[in-house]
Amino acid sequence: MQDLTPEPLSPTSSLGGRPLRKVFLDSVQYALGGLAYKAIALISLPILARLVSPAELGLLDLAVIVALVVSGLGTLGLDTALARMDAETPDPDVWASAGVVMIAGLLLVGLVGAVLSVPLSSILLADAEHAGVIASGVLYGCVLGACTMGLNIVRLRSRPRRYATYGFIIVLGEMAGALTLAALGAPVPVIVMGWVLASAIGTAVLFVREHPPIGRPSLTMVKRLLAFGTPLVPAALVWILADVAVRSAVGRELGLDAMGMYGIALRIASVLTLIVAGFALAWHPFLYRSGATEVRDLAYQAAIRLSAALGALAIVLASLAPEVVTVVAGPRYAGAATVVPALALGATLFGMVTLSAAVLGVDFNTRVLAIASGVGAAIQVVCSALLIDRVGLVGAGTATALGYGVTLAAVALKARLPVGRVGLQLVVVIAVLVVLTMLGEMPAWMRFSTGFAGLLLLATATAISPRRVTDTPNRD
Numbered sequence: 001m002q003d004l005t006p007e008p009l010s011p012t013s014s015l016g017g018r019p020l021r022k023v024f025l026d027s028v029q030y031a032l033g034g035l036a037y038k039a040i041a042l043i044s045l046p047i048l049a050r051l052v053s054p055a056e057l058g059l060l061d062l063a064v065i066v067a068l069v070v071s072g073l074g075t076l077g078l079d080t081a082l083a084r085m086d087a088e089t090p091d092p093d094v095w096a097s098a099g100v101v102m103i104a105g106l107l108l109v110g111l112v113g114a115v116l117s118v119p120l121s122s123i124l125l126a127d128a129e130h131a132g133v134i135a136s137g138v139l140y141g142c143v144l145g146a147c148t149m150g151l152n153i154v155r156l157r158s159r160p161r162r163y164a165t166y167g168f169i170i171v172l173g174e175m176a177g178a179l180t181l182a183a184l185g186a187p188v189p190v191i192v193m194g195w196v197l198a199s200a201i202g203t204a205v206l207f208v209r210e211h212p213p214i215g216r217p218s219l220t221m222v223k224r225l226l227a228f229g230t231p232l233v234p235a236a237l238v239w240i241l242a243d244v245a246v247r248s249a250v251g252r253e254l255g256l257d258a259m260g261m262y263g264i265a266l267r268i269a270s271v272l273t274l275i276v277a278g279f280a281l282a283w284h285p286f287l288y289r290s291g292a293t294e295v296r297d298l299a300y301q302a303a304i305r306l307s308a309a310l311g312a313l314a315i316v317l318a319s320l321a322p323e324v325v326t327v328v329a330g331p332r333y334a335g336a337a338t339v340v341p342a343l344a345l346g347a348t349l350f351g352m353v354t355l356s357a358a359v360l361g362v363d364f365n366t367r368v369l370a371i372a373s374g375v376g377a378a379i380q381v382v383c384s385a386l387l388i389d390r391v392g393l394v395g396a397g398t399a400t401a402l403g404y405g406v407t408l409a410a411v412a413l414k415a416r417l418p419v420g421r422v423g424l425q426l427v428v429v430i431a432v433l434v435v436l437t438m439l440g441e442m443p444a445w446m447r448f449s450t451g452f453a454g455l456l457l458l459a460t461a462t463a464i465s466p467r468r469v470t471d472t473p474n475r476d
Contacts, residue, residue, distance in 0.1 A: 049329040051182040054260030058251065059130060059188045061263035063137035065244050066120075070113055070141025071148060072237045074106035077229025079152045095153075095212035097221035102149050106142045113138035124248045125256075136192035143199045150206040162210075170202035233370075238377035239350075242403065246384045246396050253388045262393055264329045265336040265343055268317060272310055272347035276354050279306060299359050299415070303352065303422045308462045310351045311429035312455055314344035318436040319451030323444070335393065338440045341433040342397025348429060349404035352422070356408065359415040368414050376407030394437065424461040428454065 049057060078098050113120075117135040122128045147170065154163045177194030186194075251259040317324065318341035325337045357369045380403035387395025412419075432454030439447050 047179055048182055049264070049333065051179070052188075053257075054332060055256035056188055056260075058247075058256050058259035058263055059133050060191065061259070061266070062124070062244070062247060063133050063140065063188065063192045065240060065247065066113070066134055066137030067141035067144050068240045069237065069244070070106075070109050070138050071145035072233060072240060074109040074142065074145045075102055075149060076105050076226060077233050078102060078149060078225060081225045081229030082152060082156060093215040093218045093221050094225070096215035096217045098149070098225055099212075100217045101222055101225060102145065106145050110138055110142040113141070124244065125251060130188075132187075132189035133192070136189040136196070140192055140196045140199070143196055143203060147199055147203040147206070150203055150210065153210050153212050154206075157210075166202070166206055166210075170199060170206075173198035173202055238373050242377035242380040243400075245381045246400065249384050249388050250393065250396050254392060258335070258393065261333050261336040262339065262396060264325060264333045265321075265339045265393070265397070268321070268324055268328065268336075268340055269314075269343035269347050271317065272313055272344060272351065275306075275310060275313070276347065276351035279351070279354070299355060299417055300420065300422070303355055303417070304420075304425070304462065306351055306355055307348070307422050307425045307429075308458065310348040311425055311458050314341075314348045314429060315432050315436070315451050315454045315458065317341075317344050318433050319447045319454075321436075321440070322447075338437070339393040339397040341437040341440075342394060342401050345430060345433045346397065346401040346404050348426070349401060349408050352426070353404060353408045353411055356411045356415050356417055359417065369411060372407045372410040372414070375410065376403040376405075379403040379406055421462060421464060424464065425458060428457045428461045432457070 052060070078101060082094065082098055114135050117138065118128050118131040120134045121131040124134075151163055151166060154166060174195045177198045178191050181191045181194045247259055247262065250262050321337040321340035322334070325333055325340070329336065353373075380399050383399035383402055384396050387399055389395075391398070432450065435450055436447060436454075439450060
């Protein structure tokens with residue numbers, strides 16, 4: 001059988017100590033595309049939360065999750081595979097082959113999802129009445145997958161500002177359409193179709209203006225893309241499926257209103273995942289071009305900065321959770337504040353998983369990531385079933401954080417990354433967020449004081465260096 005595994009990057013491809021500062025600056029610009037989504041979503045959320053009921057907001061969030069599942073299944077890990085293959089062999093045939101895989105994958109997954117919308121509604125919500133929500137989410141996922149691949153063209157051309165601009169325009173159109181339809185009293189499936197239309201128009205413009213190099217599809221290249229990218233699909237998809245399972249458990253055990261509150265808390269905590277997404281967009285291409293001899297030192301340096309940034313933001317959000325929820329969504333959603341600290345912790349740990357997983361990608365060890373992610377997602381599902389009926393929404397957030405924590409431990413161990421300052425930082429963040437969870441209903445001054453003390457402890461942990469790592473590549 002022909003070996004379809006690409007050759008490892010040679011040390012000659014090293015960037016010669018290219019500063020990590022450039023990666024983080026690019027991360028900020030890439031994150032602006034997502035920041036457009038978060039900013040517009042946070043600005044429009046107070047309006048949307050008042051135009052629809054908590055139950056309808058929960059259904060809208062479920063449609064988005066369905067869309068993410070469809071997008072992930074249909075694109076088969078092509079975003080990361082293209083970053084790896086383009087770094088190795090810039091060739092128009094790579095893009096043409098990826099296009100064939102994307103079109104076939106999205107069409108197949110979209111068709112299957114539409115056919116199964118009724119049974120999926122019965123399974124997830126114990127009610128076939130909401131099949132239209134599932135079907136509209138499936139269609140949105142197909143458009144979202146195509147949009148993601150279009151933005152990937154811009155990313156791999158190293159144009160972070162243009163990436164941010166396209167992201168902002170597309171999401172602005174989606175949110176404008178959703179708010180208009182919600183104001184007119186449209187049902188949830190129709191609101192989702194507003195997203196579909198706006199995203200489809202933006203994606204069409206994106207592909208016309210930023211089309212990839214024209215090449216010819218190659219069966220060999222298709223197999224190589226699938227060999228690298230397919231194991232990444234479970235690694236990404238299991239988290240989305242676990243999220244669906246957790247939301248479904250919340251809806252069944254606590255009601256659709258509680259599912260809406262959980263969605264609000266996730267949106268607030270998703271500010272951290274925005275940083276993670278922006279970092280990943282810059283981090284993967286950078287690391288894959290840095291040379292295999294440097295990756296662990298580079299990863300350790302980046303991990304110190306990333307864990308400090310994510311941890312500090314998680315503490316701030318947890319300290320201000322009741323106030324943020326009230327401003328963003330109103331008093332009806334006050335219960336969402338209790339789960340924000342746990343979800344912020346989960347987002348922090350997921351960020352470290354993303355950083356560590358890239359090291360495995362350099363060695364083409366993506367199957368390990370798939371296994372570790374599967375175990376972590378299973379822990380989320382099982383723990384949520386055990387905890388939600390006992391401690392409510394906090395149980396759902398705790399289950400999410402536990403799953404990410406187990407995966408991080410497994411991936412970091414396999415990637416042979418040192419613990420050092422990063423471990424100390426994470427211990428501080430976990431301890432502070434646990435305390436803030438217990439102080440959720442206490443006076444604001446107690447939460448603010450605890451958060452401020454936590455930030456001081458995190459700064460101290462960041463300054464302490466059990467292991468000094470320099471920019472010099474590790475030649476061991």
